[in-house]
Amino acid sequence: MNTIIESINRAVEEAKSRCAAAKSQADIESVRIDYLGRNGLFPELSRQMGTIPAEERRETGAAFNTGRTAIQQAMDEAVARFTGSASNDDIIDITLPGRRQCVGRKHPISRLAEECVAIFRRMGFIAVDGPEIESIYHNFDALNTPMDHPSRDPQDTFYFPDGRILRSQTSPVQIRVMETHEPPVRIVAPGRVFRRDTPDATHGMNFHQIEGLYVDKNVSMADLKSVLQDFAREMFGQDVRIRLRPHFFPFTEPSVEYDFSCVVCGGKGCNVCKHSGWIEIAGAGMVDPQVFRNVGYDPEVWSGYAFGLGIERLAMLRFHIPDLRFLYENDVRFLEQF
Amino acid sequence: MDISRKWLSDYVALDCDDATLCHKLTMAGIEVEAVENNSTVPEGVVAAKIVDRQVHPNSDHLSVCQVNDGKNTIQIVCGAPNCDAGKIVPLATIGTVFTTPEGDFKIKKSKLRGVESNGMMCSASELGISDDNSGLMILPEDTVIGTPVKSLYPGDTFIELEVTPNRPDCLSMWGVARDVSCLLDVEPKFPEITVPACDTEIADLVTVEAKELCPRYIGRVIENVKIGPSPAWLVERLESIGLRSINNVVDVTNFVMLELGHPLHAFDRDKLEGKRVVVRRAVEGEKITILDGRTIELKNEHLVIADAAKPMALAGIMGGEFSGVTGDTVNILLESAVFNPSNIRSSSRRLGVSTDASYRYERGVDYDMADAASDRAVQLILEVAGGTLASAKMDVNTGRPAENVIVCRFEKIRNLIGSGVSNERIVEILTKLHLKVSDITAEGCKVTAPLFRLDLTREADLAEEVARIDGLEKVPQIAVNGKICHPASEDAYAKVQNLREMAVSLGLYECVTYSITGVPQALTDSRFEESDLIKLDNPLNPDSSVMRPSLFGGMLNVAERNITRGNRNLRLFELDKVFCANAEKYPEERDELIMLLTGKRYADRYSEDFALEYDFYDMKGAVEDLMEMLGVSKYRFTRLDDDKRFKSGNAVAVDIYGRRAGVFGEVNNALTSGWRHTSKVFVALFEAQSLYDASVKASRNFKALAQYPATSRDVAMLVPEDMENGKIIEFIRKRNLANLESVRLFDIYCGKELAEQNKKSMAYELVFRHSERTLTDNEVNSAMDKLRKALESDLKVELR
CATH class of the missing domain: 3.30.70.380 (Ferrodoxin-fold anticodon-binding domain)
Incomplete structure (x- = not known):
């Protein structure tokens, strides 16, 4: 072993202990300057290499490289203590934007419809479909709508030249299901319905409803009330109450409209509920005996309830959307909010 | 139907406040749409007794009073001359808000010339009760201290009701009173009607030719009336529900219609040729000028009240311009009739004339009330316009219709409502509703519905009456019966949800557009020609006249609108129904899926990623991902050369299991030429049914994992x-x-x-x-x- 090797070994030990004791990056920098810097020990030893006998050069060269690597490594490890990172490649800027994949969105109408369907499926309903171009029979006659009922008027309902119409409600799906199924029947029917309304903040040429129907033996208004109450809680929270008010629909008797306690103010009274504490949601009732006769069910044996829901209305309440037209504009700044 | 509380209380004692009355009405199915009280006395003003009066130390015209409001003694500084101890006066307590034309004015604690004052004693004029502002309003000595003054001067309350079409009996004060009496459990009071006797028969006064459209017509003659302004009470009644007074006779006919629900019409008998009326169908082409000044050409379907020569009124809808009561009228022919509801409805609709009378006739009036209404009007006309009754009741009718008799089984009623309402309660409710209940047994009873309740024909109708009067809040809430009645495989919505989920997982935003569109937008999709479109008979406007044959045009429209608004980077889809008239091309209704990509692929990234724009391979990738999610193993892409929707050479057809399922590519520049953008637009369009089917067909069986290295x-x-x-x-x-x-x-x-x-x-x-x-x-x-x-x-x- 020559003096150079000895110097190297000594330097490695010194540098290691200085690195271990370093309290800042500046301490480590001074190690670098003392040993590896331009005027440091290693360049100096390198210049002395020429003075070494040829047969020792190989051994000395190896020791030189090993020593230099060892010091560098000791410095890197020490630096890591201060930066938490072992090398420049791993230094990150956590404030740079992440590389996000695009996340898709359901339209709020679909979101609400699916949510409703999910709630009703939990209660044993299945979701079914029906045509949007409907016969007058299914949309009106079979639902016991009087011949001169205003809803049949071309002022209110879209007609086709062949005498069919765009369904004005999802209720014809009730008829179609009962025509093809023996009771018991337990369905909901989400879908698009059409009214001849000029679009404004609360009306459109079409909107979406969900129809519900349960026919079995001994079905009562108590069953109806319970399903609506559970639906209200699932949709708007456990504190929501419902109330039924008597109303009139040709296809149910008794008929009711049902309200939810205001989902905005909790029933205290606010602008949304017009200070009544209640928000009108939709209509429901016990299936009219004439409707049963129209589909060949015996009203003495079977009873049932039916209800409707307006999806847009629920979506507007749920997401605090002030104007129905936003739902049909499909501005992505709107769509990305849901 | 608008009612006034004061007017209503002529027929039923209203021993409850407005809020309670409105709540009861709403909960009985007569929904209150609006309530407005016109009392000018603000809340917070109470009757208070002045217990002491001292001269204000720093003023010669102010007094310092100690006033008792029933709870506390309050110091008030008052400038009125008559604030003597012992008087009971209205006191506006701290916080009372007066609404004045200059804005709201709130009573606050204050100091007047150094003396504290905790409220304001009021004059009648300050409370809007009268013009008297000479001093404090002095309340009667027996007024209970602390009573809100508003309750002493309640004003009137205007209530707007939504009466459902099955309840025409509620289109009058009396009708509402009848239901209210049942809700408040008090007896209603029918107006006392007395009419002088007159048995002068005028044989040809009334001729009814169209008996099928007019089951009853009562004509009466009153002579020598003096047309003039109505008395104050009549004007007040009409104005209380927003009607304008016209003259005494016309006002009476309106009043009786509103009171009893039965429309009436008064003809100037001297303007009727032959001094008589004929109820007949109009002759095709006959003309009439009605009260609103319009001249209408009539058809045979329209019912008219004619004189010996020509139509004088549109029966049940509106009187004629030249036969009504005017200032010169002396002799009146008073009509009280029943018309066929459907005929009135269709005439009213077709002719575009709707009146308070037609509104009631088309819903159905009470056959029996025609009689009472005629009497009531005679009574009031004689009272307010003088004259003499000059004819007997000339009542031409087809006979009183039979009343509906309904068998009511108590158990059935309970089963339908789901509540335990007792037999006795059921009978009580039906009786109070003025239905005739007979043959009561332990199982049920017989119910005869009077002619004003034609809506009651079946047991279910009675159940509704019981439910609404007993109160729907009494319907119990029970555990939901979650019975499974159908296999999940019959759930038709699951497949739609599934496909929607896939589109969302491709990172797309869902759109929902109107399914009614205009012809040009519909034909944006070159698969279709005009004859393939399903056209509406009565479109709202030309831009919304056909059912969309495809989602293509609507989606491009959404993209264009977004781009115009500066939203240039779009990844959209829509999944919904489309319509086709040509069965050889497509079924009438089917589901379609459309996807659209345009603009920057990673608009929220930076450097190289940010520069990337969607290209053909992004859309192809989306389609391939979709196939993978559906589990489709066999699908094929073929280049399409002649599809006008896409840029030439940039369209690809997608076949799944050998069946054409969709197409995708870069949208033809011609379709986006007007757009404010520079990016390419890519669209994929699929028959959703093919995708639903493919998904069902997909095999999801496990395949062994390779064990040896590759x-x-x-x-x-x-x-x-x-x-x-x-x-x-x-x-x-x-x-x-x-x-x-x-x-x-x-x-x-x-x-x-x-x-x-x-x-x-x-x-x-x-x-x-x-x-x-x-x-x-x-x-x-x-x-x-x-x-x-x-x-x-x-x-x-x-x-x-």
């Missing part, structure tokens, strides 16, 4: 620049190389030098694997040698 080899080649990747892959596959598992393109390079030679470099990775052992290098190398030779000799490419 060996991979690369091969790169220079090929002509128009050689397609598919051709090379197919060539490689057709070599049937032993143990080849997969081939993957991993690089395309086309530097300047290569481009000049019209060439490009394509590099592939081939993966070899054997399922039962590890392959040797030799095996793989020999397969690769075979491939290389074939590529050079048969595909004529230059290996690199």
Whole structure:
């Protein structure tokens, strides 16, 4: 072993202990300057290499490289203590934007419809479909709508030249299901319905409803009330109450409209509920005996309830959307909010 | 139906406040739409007694009073001369808000010339009760201290009711009173009607030719009336529900209609040719000028009240311009009739004339009330316009209709409502509703519905009456019966949800557009021509006249609107119904899925990623991902050359299991030429049914995982620049190389030098694997040698 090797070994030990004791990056920098810097020990030893006998050069060269690597490594490890990172490649800027994949969105109408369907499926309903171009029979006659009922008027309902119409409600799906199924029947029917309304903040040429129907033996208004109450809680929270008010629909008797306690103010009274504490949601009732006769069910044996829901209305309440037209504009700044 | 509380209380004692009354009405199915009280006395003003009065130390016209409001003694500084101790006066307590034309004025604690004052004693004029502002209003000595003054001067309350079409009996004060009496459990009071006797028969006064449209017509003559203004009480009644007074006779007919629900009409008898009326169908083409000044050409379907010569009134809808009561009228023919509801409805609609009378007639009036209403009007006309009754009741009718008799089984009623309402309660409710209940047994009873309740025909109708009067809050809430009645496989919505979920997981935003559209937008999709469109008979406007045959036009419209608004980076889809009139092309209704990509692929990234714009391969990738999610193993892409929706050479058809399922590509520039953007637009359009079917067909069976390592080899080649990747892959596959598992393109390079030679470099990775052992290098190398030779000799490419 020559003096150079000895110097190297000594330097490695010194540098290691200085690195271990370093309290800042500046301490480590001074190690670098003392040993590896331009005027440091290693360049100096390198210049002395020429003075070494040829047969020792190989051994000395190896020791030189090993020593230099060892010091560098000791410095890197020490630096890591201060930066938490072992090398420049791993230094990150956590404030740079992440590389996000695009996340898709359901339209709020679909979101609400699916949510409703999910709630009703939990209660044993299945979701079914029906045509949007409907016969007058299914949309009106079979639902016991009087011949001169205003809803049949071309002022209110879209007609086709062949005498069919765009369904004005999802209720014809009730008829179609009962025509093809023996009771018991337990369905909901989400879908698009059409009214001849000029679009404004609360009306459109079409909107979406969900129809519900349960026919079995001994079905009562108590069953109806319970399903609506559970639906209200699932949709708007456990504190929501419902109330039924008597109303009139040709296809149910008794008929009711049902309200939810205001989902905005909790029933205290606010602008949304017009200070009544209640928000009108939709209509429901016990299936009219004439409707049963129209589909060949015996009203003495079977009873049932039916209800409707307006999806847009629920979506507007749920997401605090002030104007129905936003739902049909499909501005992505709107769509990305849901 | 608008009612006034004061007016209503002529027929029923209203021993409750407005809020309670309105709540009860609403909960009984007569929904209150609006309530407005016109009392000018603010809340917070109470009756208070002045217990002490002292002169204000710093003023010669102010007094310092101690006032008792029933709870506390309060010091008030008052400037009125009459604030004497012992008087009971209205006191506006702290916080009372007066609404004045200058704005709201709130009573606050204050100091008047150094003396504290905690409220304000009021004059009658300050409370809006009268014009008297000479001093404090002095309340009667027996007024209970603390009473809100508003309750002493309640004003009147206007209530707007929504009466459902089945309840025409509630279209009058009396009718509402009848229901209210049941709700408040008090007896209603029918107005006392007295009419002088007169038995002068005028045989031809009334002729009813169209008996099918007019089951009853009562005509009466009153002579020598003096037309003039109505008395104050009558004006007040009409104004209380927003009606304008016209003259005493017309006001009476309106009053009686509103009171009893039965429309009446008064003709000037001297203007009727023959001094008589004929109820008949109009002759085709006959004309009438009605009260609103319009001249209408009539058809045979319209019912008119004519004189001996021509129509004088549109029966049940509106009187004629030239036969009504005017200031010169002396002799009156008073009509009280029943008309066919459907006929009135259709005439009213077709002629575009709707009145308070037609509103009631088209819902159905009470046959019996025609009689009472006629009497009531005679009584009041004689009272307010003088004159003498000059005829008997000339009542032409087809006989009183039979009343509905309904069998009511108590148990059935309970079963339908689901509540335990007792037999006795059921009978009580039905009786209070003025229905005739008879034959009561332990099981049920017989119910006869009076003619004002034609809506009651079945047991279910009675159940509704019981439910609404007993109170729907009494319907119990029970545990939901979650019975499963149908197999889940019959749930038709699941497949739609499933596909929607897939589109969302591709990162797309869902759109919902109107399904009614205009012809040009519909025909944006070149698959369709005008004869394929389903046209509406009564469109709202020309831009919304057909059912969309495709989601294509609507989606482009959404994209354009977004781009116009500065939203240039779009990834959208829609899944919904489309319509086709041509059964040879498509079924009438079917579901379609459309996807659209345009603009920047990563608008929220930076550097190189940010620069990326959607291209053809993004859309192709989305379609491939969709196929993978659906589990479709066999699908094929074919280039479409003649699809006008897409840029030439940039459209691809997608076949699933050999059936055309959809198409995608870059949208034809011609369709986006007016857009404010520079990005390419890519669309994919699918028959949703094909996707639903494919999803059902998809096999999801487990496949064993490979146990032995794979060996991979690369091969790169220079090929002509128009050689397609598919051709090379197919060539490689057709070599049937032993143990080849997969081939993957991993690089395309086309530097300047290569481009000049019209060439490009394509590099592939081939993966070899054997399922039962590890392959040797030799095996793989020999397969690769075979491939290389074939590529050079048969595909004529230059290996690199």
